[in-house]
Amino acid sequence: MSYITGPEIVKYACTCGLLKPLPELYFCRHCSQIRCSFCLCHAVDSFFCGKCSENIPSAEARHKKNRCANCVICPSCQQELSTRVASKGPINPDDAKSAVKKSYYLSCHFCHWTSRDVGIPDQPSATGCWPERENVHINRLQEVLDVYQDIMLSQQQQKENSKKKRGKFVSYTDRTGVTASALRRRIGIPDIPHAKIKKPKPLDPAIAKSEVEELPEDIFTEPLKLMEITTIDQRLMQPESQPLTVDKLFPIHKQLTIKRSLRCRTCEHNVCKPEYNPTSVKFKIQLFAYYYIPEIRFVTVEPLRAGQTSELIIKFTNPTQHQTTITIFDLDLEEQEKYVEEQKLFDIIDNFEQAMSLEEKQQLSLPSLVMSSGSQPSSMYSLQSRQPSVIVKPRKINQAVNCNVAIPESTFILPPRDDAAEYDDSSDVHNIEDDPKLVKWRKSNKAFIKLAVTPAADLKIDDEVVCGFTMQHIYTNVIPAIVENMPHKYDHKVRVFFRLGKIVGSE
């Protein structure tokens, strides 16, 4: 469990440059790239109530303001309320057989709030239509909205008419000779000084009064009954009424929850799509990196001393059905930085092209980056594995390392995962020739690897030691549609970072 909840010792770098533990990463099989929740596009898939597990169609969810019609939460402590029976005895006391008339009220197990506290009458049915508070200003506000909608509509029509006449528009950035009218336009308000004169339906503006709400006189003498006054959180839970006292707290319908699907922004494929049924924890599509990228766990490290080499042991596990070969390379953060710059460059070229096509060549000076980048712009064009223009740009990996990892000369093999082998010790014979300097021990699809790590010489006691390397593994692509234009197997690289612990002393 500590692997899931504990400190994140081993982190993998996503394509976008963020570091995350492996279970939080996805792997787009179409792009063969690691993705994470930050660089994927999220979409709402289905709605359900977390209490009654009812699936709610989206139109109904909107209609019910994203709340469950049946479940309510406590306005006092926000826990779920339960319905209690209050039997009132038989309808006809003389007739022993007559049905007991039941009524219901709401009660909170946690803070003992009940719907009776606030004077809500008991309801005849368990799924009772608990009274809702009405906005007292609703009629006036609806009138105001109607008038605004009318005004803006005529505005828009006028604008369209004048556009036909003039065919010219005032640039936002034109700052010379701003008139009140231009300023209006810039601020984004209608260009008619007295828009209200033109309004199709008369509406009286609100009238200000000189009287204001006075401070209640008894505040200076009456003891404050703290328990009757709401907290700020209780008030804000009911934005419309924001009751000051607890006797005005009404039960709140429970907010619905959603299932989300995640889509790769580069290729538009889903990498995660849940099943519709709210009680199902399964997925229709689940391209978790965990299923494709070898997992590395920290096993042990010798005490870390500044400038001295310690032995680090880590465990590699192959999650796939295919044998893979692992090669360890240098972290090479410069390369990642270059990649980030390249992506930015694409952006600039995109812009440049757009700008050119807009025939604003005169004003536009070439961004210096294109000129000074060393690589010729023309070759950049040929590089275009074009991406959609709106995409989360990768960023530089923001993790410093202060410990050297001796890069092993040899590689090692991870056999495919074999679920049956887990239960069968005898069959654990493999004819793999390992470099004994590298592989300490192996079993089925797992291998324990020894690495020599040397914390930087200038580290002090208690400094956190972080190291990292690039892992290359052979990824076997199994989606038939893609096999044609992509290699079946190829090398995939990912940067992995380890928080090894603290320096314990120089000697």
Added chain:
Amino acid sequence: MSTYQSLSSEKLTVVLDIGSAFTRFGFTTDFAPRYIIRSEVRCKKTNKLRKICDYDSADDLYDMLVELIHIIYFKYALISPKDRPIVIVESLLCPTLFRETLAKVLFLQYEVSSILVLPSHLVALASLANDTGLVVDVGYKEAVVIPVCHGLPILQAWQALPLGGEHIHSHLKSLLSSSNTGIQNLPENFLEDIKVRCCFVTKSSRVEQLEGGKPEYAPPPDVVYPYAGTESILVTGKVREKTFEILYEEDNDHLCLSTMILDAILKVNMDLRQKLAENLVLIGGTVMTLGFKARLKEELQKQLNNDRYKVLNIHEFKFHTLPCKENYAAWLGGAIYGATEFLSMKAISKDFYLREKHLPDWINLKDINNTVSRTL
């Protein structure tokens, strides 16, 4: 099913007012926000809550806004932001870094189709169906006064002071620690609850007694406030009454809440002054405090005797009563504007943004200050 057709999800447009303390979220055509949540996100590294306004760089702000917007869409709004417009209500004094970063997050990270940015002081008048008013917003970080005349914010008259919830909380904290020995580092949310449940803005007639510690001063009853389970804190009557006094304590430049309002009026044309004084609109969470409006009226009246304000020739102040709670008045204005054709006419489209890489700067105060004063 067909009854819901008119509410098709296409028409749902999110309206957002991200304040320094609270974020109001809801949809256009609604008359109240669905949620008012704290403008905070959990820091991935430390697992502690961090205020959005405490960002330390543009990248840091970007990441926090990504998180906040994610929560708003996928926990509360329950719609996908992609290819939908969004309405943002923001202060005219909103830092450029903040608005540009927010636009970047919305367009690049969430791929919204367009953003309608509305100045909070201006749209706060919408629910009153009024186009002229002196809008006073007292929120968390600051109090900002901007006159709006015939639908045009008079930017050169703006006034701002760091008077708001944050300042009040720290004042309350120091008052409490002097009457409760050994109690320090009370968490801010706890202080806020003491403030909203126990404290109030007192009458100006009691101020002299309160400040002078006169023997005839009869404080309101003390409150024993439960703290950390079994312990408690004494909130004396004096503290209850004194907490909000900093709003009217003049600073080194003799500025306070009441002078700000009068200074703003002083900066507009003579013939507009009386009209503004008769159309005071108070918005922001802090103005909801018990006794706030009554006291403000007293203080304004008192300041009129000040030589500096005699020239105003104002005799009476009038206050509007909003058809909503003051802490979401600006949001409501955004919801009204956003429900009209204004959205399609004035929203900044993704295409425009991707081309220009920034928002049109309608609030470049330096420019506007010069030009407005010339044109008015």
